[in-house]
Amino acid sequence: MKILVLYYSATGNIFKMAQAVTKGITEVPGVVGNLRRVPETLPQEEIRSNPAMKATAELQRDVSIVSKKDLIKCDGLVLGTPTRFGNMCAQMKAFIDSTGDLWSKGTLVDKPAGVFCSSNSLHGGQESTLLATYLPLLHHGMLIVGLPFSLPELMKADLGGSPYGATTVVRTSEGQGPTENDLAIARALGRRVATFTAKLRG
Numbered sequence: 389m390k391i392l393v394l395y396y397s398a399t400g401n402i403f404k405m406a407q408a409v410t411k412g413i414t415e416v417p418g419v420v421g422n423l424r425r426v427p428e429t430l431p432q433e434e435i436r437s438n439p440a441m442k443a444t445a446e447l448q449r450d451v452s453i454v455s456k457k458d459l460i461k462c463d464g465l466v467l468g469t470p471t472r473f474g475n476m477c478a479q480m481k482a483f484i485d486s487t488g489d490l491w492s493k494g495t496l497v498d499k500p501a502g503v504f505c506s507s508n509s510l511h512g513g514q515e516s517t518l519l520a521t522y523l524p525l526l527h528h529g530m531l532i533v534g535l536p537f538s539l540p541e542l543m544k545a546d547l548g549g550s551p552y553g554a555t556t557v558v559r560t561s562e563g564q565g566p567t568e569n570d571l572a573i574a575r576a577l578g579r580r581v582a583t584f585t586a587k588l589r590g
């Protein structure tokens with residue numbers, strides 16, 4: 389069983405969350421997590437002139453860019469995006485909007501899917517981002533996997549984490565990345581999507 393962990397990260401926070409999701413997937417016997425990133429759409433000049441973005445681009449150099457084959461071959465999917473004006477980032481949307489041919493063939497129908505996101509501020513639109521990210525997945529006929537409050541880490545979450553998906557509040561100015569609890573919830577999301585994928589498609 390293969391779960392595709394597909395993400396975009398400009399300054400590294402979603403990358404850390406994506407790694408935690410992938411780790412959670414591998415905790416389920418017989419399931420592997422394949423980490424991929426969506427193509428960048430910002431001009432390279434803009435990335436090179438921003439030290440945080442430049443360093444993050446270097447860090448992610450070894451992560452392959454997604455291809456449609458990855459979607460065809462996957463048994464489940466977890467999507468991660470930073471919040472952009474309360475919505476998913478354009479890089480992720482551009483890739484999703486290129487999948488009309490897969491939609492018409494029903495390639496993703498009945499495959500489980502989960503989502504995760506990050507925002508700079510607590511009320512900066514995490515829930516709207518997660519819910520908006522569900523919409524194209526539902527159009528593709530995917531089965532949405534959220535997070536239950538029976539998860540201890542979700543019960544004690546004060547900033548990141550929600551029943552709609554794993555999240556982190558990054559507070560860029562304070563240099564805060566995902567907390568241990570945020571990463572534990574991200575791992576739990578990976579485990580949960582992998583568990584349901586194995587049950588449904590095994």
Ligand SMILES: Cc1cc2nc3c(=O)[nH]c(=O)nc-3n(C[C@H](O)[C@H](O)[C@H](O)COP(=O)(O)O)c2cc1C
Pocket residue numbers: 396397398399400401402403469470471472473474475505506507508509510511512513558560
């Ligand atoms: C164009 C743009 C729009 C953004 N919009 C929001 C927003 O609506 N709410 C918010 O809290 N943060 C917003 N942010 C901050 C990002 O969500 C934050 O930098 C991101 O989650 C960090 O993830 P990354 O380190 O993986 O790139 C925005 C950032 C950019 C560049």
